[in-house]
Amino acid sequence: xxxxxxxxxxxxxxxxxxxxxxxxxxxxxxxxxxxxxxxxxxxxxxxxxxxxxxxxxxxxxxxxxxxxxxxxxxxxxxxxxxxxxxxxxxxxxxxxxxxxxxxxxxxxxxxxxxxxxxxxxxxxxxxxxxxxxxxxxxxxxxxxxxxxxxxxxxxxxxxxxxxxxxxxxxxxxxxxxxxxxxxxxxxxxxxxxxxxxxxxxxxxxxxxxxxxxxxxxxxxxxxxxxxxxxxxxxxxxxxxxxxxxxxxxxxxxxxxxxxxxxxxxxxxxxxxxxxxxxxxxxxxxxxxxxxxxxxxxxxxxxxxxxxxxxxxxxxxxxxxxxxxxxxxxxxxxxxxxxxxxxxxxxxxxxxxxxxxxxxxxxxxxxxxxxxxxxxxxxxxxxxxxxxxxxxxxxxxxxxxxxxxxxxxxxxxx
Amino acid sequence: xxxxxxxxxxxxxxxxxxxxxxxxxxxxxxxxxxxxxxxxxxxxxxxxxxxxxxxxxxxxxxxxxxxxxxxxxxxxxxxxxxxxxxxxxxxxxxxxxxxxxxxxxxxxxxxxxxxxxxxxxxxxxxxxxxxxxxxxxxxxxxxxxxxxxxxxxxxxxxxxxxxxxxxxxxxxxxxxxxxxxxxxxxxxxxxxxxxxxxxxxxxxxxxxxxxxxxxxxxxxxxxxxxxxxxxxxxxxxxxxxxxxxxxxxxxxxxxxxxxxxxxxxxxxxxxxxxxxxxxxxxxxxxxxxxxxxxxxxxxxxxxxxxxxxxxxxxxxxxxxxxxxxxxxxxxxxxxxxxxxxxxxxxxxxxxxxxxxxxxxxxxxxxxxxx
Numbered sequence: 001x002x003x004x005x006x007x008x009x010x011x012x013x014x015x016x017x018x019x020x021x022x023x024x025x026x027x028x029x030x031x032x033x034x035x036x037x038x039x040x041x042x043x044x045x046x047x048x049x050x051x052x053x054x055x056x057x058x059x060x061x062x063x064x065x066x067x068x069x070x071x072x073x074x075x076x077x078x079x080x081x082x083x084x085x086x087x088x089x090x091x092x093x094x095x096x097x098x099x100x101x102x103x104x105x106x107x108x109x110x111x112x113x114x115x116x117x118x119x120x121x122x123x124x125x126x127x128x129x130x131x132x133x134x135x136x137x138x139x140x141x142x143x144x145x146x147x148x149x150x151x152x153x154x155x156x157x158x159x160x161x162x163x164x165x166x167x168x169x170x171x172x173x174x175x176x177x178x179x180x181x182x183x184x185x186x187x188x189x190x191x192x193x194x195x196x197x198x199x200x201x202x203x204x205x206x207x208x209x210x211x212x213x214x215x216x217x218x219x220x221x222x223x224x225x226x227x228x229x230x231x232x233x234x235x236x237x238x239x240x241x242x243x244x245x246x247x248x249x250x251x252x253x254x255x256x257x258x259x260x261x262x263x264x265x266x267x268x269x270x271x272x273x274x275x276x277x278x279x280x281x282x283x284x285x286x287x288x289x290x291x292x293x294x295x296x297x298x299x300x301x302x303x304x305x306x307x308x309x310x311x312x313x314x315x316x317x318x319x320x321x322x323x324x325x326x327x328x329x330x331x332x333x334x335x336x337x338x339x340x341x342x343x344x345x346x347x348x349x350x351x352x353x354x355x356x357x358x359x360x361x362x363x364x365x366x367x368x369x370x371x372x373x374x375x376x377x378x379x380x381x382x383x384x385x386x387x388x389x390x391x392x393x394x395x396x397x398x399x400x401x402x403x404x405x406x407x408x409x410x411x412x413x
Numbered sequence: 414x415x416x417x418x419x420x421x422x423x424x425x426x427x428x429x430x431x432x433x434x435x436x437x438x439x440x441x442x443x444x445x446x447x448x449x450x451x452x453x454x455x456x457x458x459x460x461x462x463x464x465x466x467x468x469x470x471x472x473x474x475x476x477x478x479x480x481x482x483x484x485x486x487x488x489x490x491x492x493x494x495x496x497x498x499x500x501x502x503x504x505x506x507x508x509x510x511x512x513x514x515x516x517x518x519x520x521x522x523x524x525x526x527x528x529x530x531x532x533x534x535x536x537x538x539x540x541x542x543x544x545x546x547x548x549x550x551x552x553x554x555x556x557x558x559x560x561x562x563x564x565x566x567x568x569x570x571x572x573x574x575x576x577x578x579x580x581x582x583x584x585x586x587x588x589x590x591x592x593x594x595x596x597x598x599x600x601x602x603x604x605x606x607x608x609x610x611x612x613x614x615x616x617x618x619x620x621x622x623x624x625x626x627x628x629x630x631x632x633x634x635x636x637x638x639x640x641x642x643x644x645x646x647x648x649x650x651x652x653x654x655x656x657x658x659x660x661x662x663x664x665x666x667x668x669x670x671x672x673x674x675x676x677x678x679x680x681x682x683x684x685x686x687x688x689x690x691x692x693x694x695x696x697x698x699x700x701x702x703x704x705x706x707x708x709x710x711x712x713x714x715x716x717x718x719x720x721x722x723x724x725x726x727x728x729x730x731x732x733x734x735x736x737x738x739x740x741x742x743x744x745x746x747x748x749x750x751x752x753x754x755x756x757x758x759x760x761x762x763x764x765x766x767x768x769x770x771x772x773x774x775x776x777x778x779x780x781x782x783x
Contacts, residue, residue, distance in 0.1 A: 099438055105501040163437070165449045168504055276441075276771045338453045338502045408445075 029071055030079065030294065033063055037297050051395035053155040053296045060300020061392065076298055083298050086291035088249040088263050089242065090154045095217075095267015096280045097171050108337035109169070116329035116351065117146040117177035121184070123325035127317045128379065137376040140188055141383045145322045147181035148174045149355035151299075152394040155292065160399060164408030166343050170350045170398075175264055178355065182260050183210065188372075213252060213261035220248040220262065221269025228274065238281060242288070302356075303388040307381055314382035319390060326351050346406035353394025354387045416621035416633070419557030419614050422647030423478075425675055425738075426553035429485065429667045430475045431656050432466055432546040433781075434508045434774075435500070441774040443470035443516045443544070444505050447524060453499040461492045467529050468521040468544045470513075478553070482668040482740040489660035497782040506778035509663075510756065511546055511581025511595035511655025514770040518542045518585075528634075539602065545595040546656040548578060550667045551648035552674050557614025559678075564608060564640045564649045565685035566677045567670075568693060571639055571653050572700035572709050573724050577747060578654035578666055579704045580756030583770060592704030592757040595655050596697075604630065605637040610687045617642070639697075653697075658756045658780045661746060668735070668743035673727070675734040683713055704755050721751050 041055025063070040076083075103110040125142030129135055153174045157167065186209045191202055224244050231237055248266050252259040270278050281288075308315070327348040334344035372380060390397075403409045437444040447469045454463050460477035474492055479485040500507045521541045523533045533540040554560035579592035591597065599605050611617040624630045633641065639653045651670055657663045676682070689712035699707035705721045728744055735744045763773040 097439060099504060102438075102501075102504040105504070109502075163442075163445055165446055165503060168439075276769050276775070338449065338499075340449070340452055343449075 029063075030297070033059060033070070033297050034290070034293050037293055051156060051399045052159055053152065053292075053395045054392065056293055056296035057300035057303070057392050060297040061303045062300075063297075064301045064303060066303060066305055071301055073302060076301060079294070079298060082291065083295050084249060084259070085242075085246060086288070086295035087151060088245050088259060089288045089291065090151050091260055091263040092241070092245045092267045093280050094150050094154060094171060094175055095264040096271040096278060098175050098264070098268050098271075100268060102168075102172065106337055108333045109172075112169075112329055112333040112337055113173050113176040114180070115333065116173060116326045117180045118325075119329045120177075120322045120325035121146040121181075123321035123328075124318050127321040128314060131314065131317060133314070133379050134376055136374065137379040140185075140372055140375050141318060141379055143181055143184040143188065144356075144383050144387070145318055145354065146184065147178040147355045148351045149353040149391065149394055150174050150178055151295065151355070152353040152391070152398060153350075155296070156395050156398040156402065160403060160409035162402040162406070162409035164402075164406060165339065166346045166350060166406040167402060167408050169339070169347055170402075173347075173351060177351075179258075179261050179264065181355075182258050185372075186258065209256070209258055210261070212255060213257040213259075214265050216248060216252055216255070216257060217262040217265025217267075218269045220244050220266035221273060224266070224270045224278075225273040228277065237279065238288075241280065299391055303392060304381070304384050305388070306385075307378075308385055311378065311382045311385060314379065315385045315389070318382060318386040322354075322386075323348070323352060343406055346401040346408075348401075349405060350398045350401035352390060352397045354390035356387050356391070415625075416614075416618045417644040419554075419560060419642070419644040420647035421555050422553035423480075424553055424555050424559075424678070425671055426478050426480055427485070427667055427671050428476050428478055428551040428646075428648070429489070429663060430473055430549040430551070431509070431660075431663055432471055432473050432548070433496075433656060434510060434513050434546055434778075435470050435472065436506045436508055436513070436774055436778055438504055438506050441506070441771040441778070443513050443521070445469035445522050446503060446505050447472050449503050450496075450499055450505070453502055454495065457492075457495050457499075459488065459491050459495065461488055463492075463496070465524045465526065465529075467524060467532060467540060469524050470516070470521060471524075471544060471546065481738060482664060482743045485667060486661065486664045489664050493660050493781070500782065506775070507781055508774060508778040509546070509580065509656040509658040509781045510760065510774075510777050511579070511593055512584050512598075513544070513546075514583035514760070514773055515586040516544065518544060536602065542598055542601065545581070545598045547595060547599075547652060548654035548656050548663055548666065550651045550654070550670050551643060551646060552651070552670060553646075553648050555647075557617065557642065557644065558612070560642050560647075560649050561612050561614065561617055562685065563674055563677060564642060565610060565612065565689070566683070567640055567649075567651065567673065568607065568685070568689060569683075569712055570673055570727070571651075571693070572696045572707070572720055573727065574651060574654050574666060574670070575697065575700035576704045576707060576720050577669075577724065577750065577755060578657055578662070579701070580655040580658055580760065582757040582761055583764075583773075586770060588761070588764075591702050592755060593655050593701045596653065596701050599637055599652075602637045604635055606639065607690060607693055608636070608638045608641060610685075610690070612685070655756070658759065658777050660781070662750070662756070665743035665746040665750075668738070668740040669728075669731075669747055672731040672734040672738055672740055672744070675738065676731045679734075688712070704757055705751060724751060 037056045037059035040059055041052040044050040044055040045052050062068055065072065121142035124145040125138045128138035128141055153170060187202060187206050224241065227240055228237060231240060245263060248262050249259045252262040330344050330348045334341065435444045435446050435450060436442065447465050450472060451463060451465060462475040464473050466473045476485060476488050496507055518541045521544045523529050523540060554563060575593050581593050581595040582588055582591060584594045609620050611620055640649055640651050643650050654666055692710040692712050696709050699709060700720060707720045708717050709720045709723050710717050728748055732744060735741050760773050763776050764770060
């Protein structure tokens with residue numbers, strides 16, 4: 001969708017034709033996609049019990065170069081600030097759901113949180129290395145594979161409103177493994193950037209990123225508490241929250257910190273300081289909900305199937321090894337941490353949606369390759385394919401895990 | 414089906430059952446995690462018992478058979494400590510209180526056992542509305558006749574226990590105006606209220622036979638009376654108390670009942686009669702609605718008193734028994750609470766400061782777990 005867009009003009013085909021849509025203004029195009037996505041997702045949800053976020057992504061995929069080519073991926077870069085905001089709102093909300101004290105009360109759970117990400121990453125890296133992939137590329141692939149998608153996790157939670165042990169652990173582990181993946185990637189960036197592999201500089205940079213992000217997030221949370229004292233109970237609260245989320249997110253990018261970590265910390269600090277005074281509506285209200293639809297449509301647009309058949313062994317290795325790593329960690333520590341076997345299975349399944357968040361939230365564009373310098377292009381494409389598959393099917397796994405296996409949601413929505 | 418023979422048990426032994434709320438540490442709404450907590454507590458140490466209740470957001474704990482206040486308190490503290498540790502491991506909280514202040518009955522899930530499914534099928538939505546939390550106290554009796562005599566003699570004191578334990582002012586997010594709104598939920602059941610006036614186990618057996626022949630009941634479990642005999646345990650069971658916010662209060666209430674039973678058995682201050690029940694519903698309502706500020710009509714003298722004064726006088730009358738049973742600490746705790754106010758007052762005070770009901774639940778959970 002390029003150029004200006006009279007709805008109907010003699011110079012361009014009508015809007016209701018494919019050619020007309022392709023030539024329409026990108027803003028109008030995305031708005032139309034949003035409408036179609038909402039309607040189609042609702043129909044799919046009612047008649048096929050498909051999670052709505054799956055429907056939104058499917059519409060994005062249909063509009064992508066994969067099928068109808070209504071939008072080019074490069075056209076989405078202009079939308080990135082808005083999509084980052086949608087992600088930031090969800091990450092902030094995730095932060096408000098996290099209670100760090102639980103990790104102290106349940107050490108085996110804390111160990112599970114670290115192990116499930118680490119083992120998934122190790123399993124992916126090892127399996128790719130065994131298949132002949134260069135070690136550094138395999139390591140980066142493993143790092144990306146560590147994290148579970150916070151966006152999909154929260155979307156499913158908003159839709160099916162589950163309550164229970166698996167739900168709580170899923171939220172906690174999603175937050176922890178996303179942060180771990182982000183930190184590992186930060187380290188990778190420094191390593192890849194420094195010619196002489198200066199470990200001191202690497203360490204200092206990692207320290208700067210972690211401490212800076214935590215401080216920024218804490219400041220944001222404290223500021224929210226301070227400003228909200230005069231606003232409690234008013235409709236201005238979500239506006240204030242969105243404003244501070246934007247500020248924290250922008251500053252984190254500007255100062256080369258981690259927006260993900262900063263927003264998680266902001267949510268946690270806000271919750272611990274404000275306690276019951278902090279009411280975080282799902283997606284921070286209807287504006288946030290609209291942003292979420294845009295986000296999932298864009299995730300659909302970003303799906304790729306290029307070289308799928310050629311790279312299938314690597315893709316399968318990534319998906320299977322990742323699942324095995326997470327399953328091993330969860331199962332090993334299930335009983336000591338107070339989880340039943342059925343719940344362990346559900347949690348493993350719910351952790352499967354993959355996330356490009358660790359890469360993209362700190363990036364300037366949607367071009368992955370530029371974010372991972374020095375990485376083998378074929379391996380990168382395999383990671384992209386695995387992410388695509390586990391992203392578009394992700395809501396299904398999480399919904400299945402929480403509703404059918406763990407029985408923590410009744411499916412009513 | 415005939416009523417079971419009454420199992421003889423040591424007089425004045427006691428056991429306490431507490432139905433407890435499982436709440437989320439995030440929003441302090443009820444958390445359907447009874448299964449998880451029961452699994453974590455499977456290998457608990459102690460003679461006490463923990464089991465599921467009708468919905469998945471509740472558990473019931475039961476002490477072992479006790480004789481005195483001190484060991485009862487010690488056991489309750491031990492179980493509280495272990496339950497709290499289990500709850501923290503699961504990131505949930507445990508709270509007392511007769512109702513959860515803002516849960517919605519429709520959101521509750523029936524615990525999957527045959528009996529609970531049967532109750533759910535029979536009573537429909539009432540089963541989910543039965544997500545209320547009570548304290549039951551068992552008192553040992555040597556035979557069925559004594560048990561029934563004691564049961565009816567105690568009816569005069571039922572308002573005491575309601576008012577002292579009341580901790581359910583809120584239902585579905587609204588202040589009901591009652592100190593104990595829990596009993597209104599119990600009253601919806603057709604076989605609730607008072608037991609039929611029978612003073613011998615044989616007479617009670619005849620009544621039970623007639624009831625089973627109608628098909629209305631199948632076992633003693635189908636009766637939800639305020640006080641009911643438990644022939645298989647050899648006890649009578651007082652069921653009117655809301656679960657208090659602390660285990661110390663629960664122990665004090667249990668020992669108050671024990672002392673009262675000793676006073677009634679040994680001194681026989683009056684003989685129970687059918688006419689005692691003329692004022693029963695009024696007294697019960699006053700206690701539920703106004704708590705310690707309610708009024709009570711003496712069924713024998715027909716005189717009207719403040720409930721608080723009546724409890725004070727009764728406490729003075731049974732002090733000697735409290736001394737003999739080493740339960741003076743329990744009596745003193747209750748005496749103090751007459752002036753400090755019951756738990757319903759405490760919960761209202763939290764909410765009156767402008768804090769939301771979530772904060773009241775958090776405070777209740779903190780009191781129970783601390």
